[in-house]
Amino acid sequence: MKTALKERKDLIMLPGPTNVPDRVMRAMTKPIINHRGPEFAALLKDIEENLKYAFQTKNDVYVLTSSGTGGVECAIGNIVNPSDKVIVPVFGVFSERMKEKVARRGGKAVEVPIEWEEAPTAEQIEQAVKKEKDAKAIAVVYNETSTGVTVRDLPKIGKIAKENDLIFMVDAISILGGDQLPIDEWGVDLCVTGSQKCLACPPGLALISVSPKAWEAVEKTAVRPYYFDLEQIREFAAKGATPFTPALPIFYALDEALQLIREEGLKERFRRHETCAKAFYKAIEAMKLKPYPNEKARSNTVIAINIPTGVDGEEFRKIMKERYKTVIAGGMGKLKASIFRIGCMGIISEAETLQTINALENTLMDMKYPVKTGTGIEAARKVFHS
Amino acid sequence: MKTALKERKDLIMLPGPTNVPDRVMRAMTKPIINHRGPEFAALLKDIEENLKYAFQTKNDVYVLTSSGTGGVECAIGNIVNPSDKVIVPVFGVFSERMKEKVARRGGKAVEVPIEWEEAPTAEQIEQAVKKEKDAKAIAVVYNETSTGVTVRDLPKIGKIAKENDLIFMVDAISILGGDQLPIDEWGVDLCVTGSQKCLACPPGLALISVSPKAWEAVEKTAVRPYYFDLEQIREFAAKGATPFTPALPIFYALDEALQLIREEGLKERFRRHETCAKAFYKAIEAMKLKPYPNEKARSNTVIAINIPTGVDGEEFRKIMKERYKTVIAGGMGKLKASIFRIGCMGIISEAETLQTINALENTLMDMKYPVKTGTGIEAARKVFHS
Numbered sequence A, B: 001m002k003t004a005l006k007e008r009k010d011l012i013m014l015p016g017p018t019n020v021p022d023r024v025m026r027a028m029t030k031p032i033i034n035h036r037g038p039e040f041a042a043l044l045k046d047i048e049e050n051l052k053y054a055f056q057t058k059n060d061v062y063v064l065t066s067s068g069t070g071g072v073e074c075a076i077g078n079i080v081n082p083s084d085k086v087i088v089p090v091f092g093v094f095s096e097r098m099k100e101k102v103a104r105r106g107g108k109a110v111e112v113p114i115e116w117e118e119a120p121t122a123e124q125i126e127q128a129v130k131k132e133k134d135a136k137a138i139a140v141v142y143n144e145t146s147t148g149v150t151v152r153d154l155p156k157i158g159k160i161a162k163e164n165d166l167i168f169m170v171d172a173i174s175i176l177g178g179d180q181l182p183i184d185e186w187g188v189d190l191c192v193t194g195s196q197k198c199l200a201c202p203p204g205l206a207l208i209s210v211s212p213k214a215w216e217a218v219e220k221t222a223v224r225p226y227y228f229d230l231e232q233i234r235e236f237a238a239k240g241a242t243p244f245t246p247a248l249p250i251f252y253a254l255d256e257a258l259q260l261i262r263e264e265g266l267k268e269r270f271r272r273h274e275t276c277a278k279a280f281y282k283a284i285e286a287m288k289l290k291p292y293p294n295e296k297a298r299s300n301t302v303i304a305i306n307i308p309t310g311v312d313g314e315e316f317r318k319i320m321k322e323r324y325k326t327v328i329a330g331g332m333g334k335l336k337a338s339i340f341r342i343g344c345m346g347i348i349s350e351a352e353t354l355q356t357i358n359a360l361e362n363t364l365m366d367m368k369y370p371v372k373t374g375t376g377i378e379a380a381r382k383v384f385h386s
Helices: A022-027 A038-055 A068-079 A093-104 A122-131 A154-163 A212-220 A230-237 A248-264 A266-286 A313-324 A350-366 A375-384 B022-027 B038-055 B068-079 B093-104 B122-131 B154-163 B212-220 B230-237 B248-264 B266-286 B313-322 B350-366 B375-384
Strands: A060-065 A085-090 A108-113 A137-141 A167-171 A190-194 A205-210 A302-306 A339-343 B060-065 B085-090 B108-113 B137-141 B167-171 B190-194 B205-210 B302-306 B339-343
Touching: A022 A248, A038 A060, A038 A205, A038 A248, A060 A068, A060 A230, A060 A248, A068 A093, A068 A167, A068 A190, A068 A205, A068 A212, A068 A230, A085 A093, A085 A122, A093 A108, A093 A137, A093 A167, A108 A122, A122 A137, A122 A154, A137 A154, A154 A167, A167 A212, A205 A212, A205 A230, A205 A248, A212 A230, A248 A266, A248 B248, A266 A302, A266 A350, A266 A375, A313 A339, A313 A350, A350 A375, B022 B248, B038 B060, B038 B205, B038 B248, B060 B068, B060 B230, B060 B248, B068 B093, B068 B167, B068 B190, B068 B205, B068 B212, B068 B230, B085 B093, B085 B122, B093 B108, B093 B137, B093 B167, B108 B122, B122 B137, B122 B154, B137 B154, B154 B167, B167 B212, B205 B212, B205 B230, B205 B248, B212 B230, B248 B266, B266 B302, B266 B350, B266 B375, B313 B339, B313 B350, B350 B375
Parallel strands: A085 A108, A085 A137, A137 A167, A167 A190, B085 B108, B085 B137, B137 B167, B167 B190
Antiparallel strands: A060 A205, A190 A205, A302 A339, B060 B205, B190 B205, B302 B339
């Protein structure tokens, strides 16, 4: 793969995978070991402890060899039985996927349709819960990677779930480790994230937490999936192992990435993400661009921007990458050609934020969009220096 | 994970994961790239071409971010509908898993029970096919990793499947790349392997091939799994991508590992595995140990040995590892405490074979088992020097 080897690495500003610290990359080349031996058990114990810190939870946590989507399928497959009702607010590609996964399990996904620029509110969920008295769970995508929308009512929705004895399932793939998510305090029964987003680890693993309430439901599920069977995963975890061969190099990387998170501390980490996101939004406005989500719904980890009329998104991203070595993403689904998405994740700092805004500015100028040199940078600097 | 860092690496003689060449390990640290961009598409194309070579097939081939078990669940989940009958010879832990996976899909696994020391024969399968006239598929574990048994009748079973218009599904996880398996010539419709066995790549990926006949069945499957949906995988592969974020570092490693296979050539690779296996079996006999499988069923990639009476298997493996830096596996399932398993896989050569036999000899002597220095080595040397 000569094409993937560059003289200098691109800055990866995708909404995952994201830039990975060298320390974490190097961890992948640690020796192959027996995944049924004491060395692996010690590694798994380390990971588990640090995952509980990152998830802010006392619940059980597990590592799955799969993408985040596999993790969400695991959560659903272990609690949804045929004809079980799950309330799913749909406001982007990943919440659509959530609905589809419920359906493939034979469950009934009760869709709460939301405008994609908006986040679902506690009131909307409460209405649905009142209407669907026999629902079993509420499944929410906390941060819609496809639109840059964060559900700020998540703790309130957790309360509704608790009051109505519903299982609260959260897809936190593009946000956990980058913004507030105290699993236990907010009453999240099943929470899923991926290794390659705010944890700043390479892709290949899904992480999942399971509450005692979720376990009750799992145990009652008649036929669980095989590869993603939580009972079997729990059984092996108790012996310091995984039921099937783990993606060992990524486990090593995850261990290192989680260590970095402990060293920094969650509070500082969230603050850093928030500040960089604020700088992005200020710069975007200054450059006369418009974020895709409405103001209150804007994410601190995925920055979505409307592509200005007359600008070819593909061409724009090509210039960004080839001339300015900065990689951002286009849209997904119906927004494929109409938005850009920038990952504000993991090791994001002032340096990466300014390089990206600088690349945006220059590309806009290259494409004859009316913006003056330094407009975005100036606005962003104000955030960092206030 | 200080415990996993050693001053000198152990020799990993497990039946997977196995020793990984440095070139392949280093490939994992190549830069993170956009998994929806042209660089990843080029990487995927490279892998696909070389996978077709390793699989000896013109069928479609795909890479899944999961262990091999996930790959087998993918094969089953995409063709087995509720109440579909699948003939499964059961002669070890992995064929038991195959049966269980069929059952969890709502299918009917028709078990052909076989003694675990033996491989199923074409005659046994033919009888089952005659009895179960409405079966849809035959699912065979080509190499039982749990027992060191290889199904030498596989091409004949392929013929039976073809003549009876049954889908032929093969779990080739611990053998593909280490022994004969011409997918097209033997009529294998769905074939699954893992990255961490004979391909000598780190764990984390499953590889699958899909024949036109298998595609017909996949297309008719009413509800496919989500994460393992072959139709979606095909759709994205056509665009040079995967439906969900791939475990990029292991994709890089796989690309490199497959390149090494092309450089060596399959013929030479199979010959190398066969010679080393022969040396192992000769040495085992010379040391008055006994392979677990009956003679005709013995694998060239997984060497299973009965633990001699009076020898504590756990203690034995501990000495092997701690004193002689050589890691072998114990048994699985009902054979947990009664056999050793040695991987004769991937980069296996005279050097690793002799180191392992030497470690076996020394450990036997340490444990007061009556064996004379050099007995096993002498027998093995004869194989390499004949």
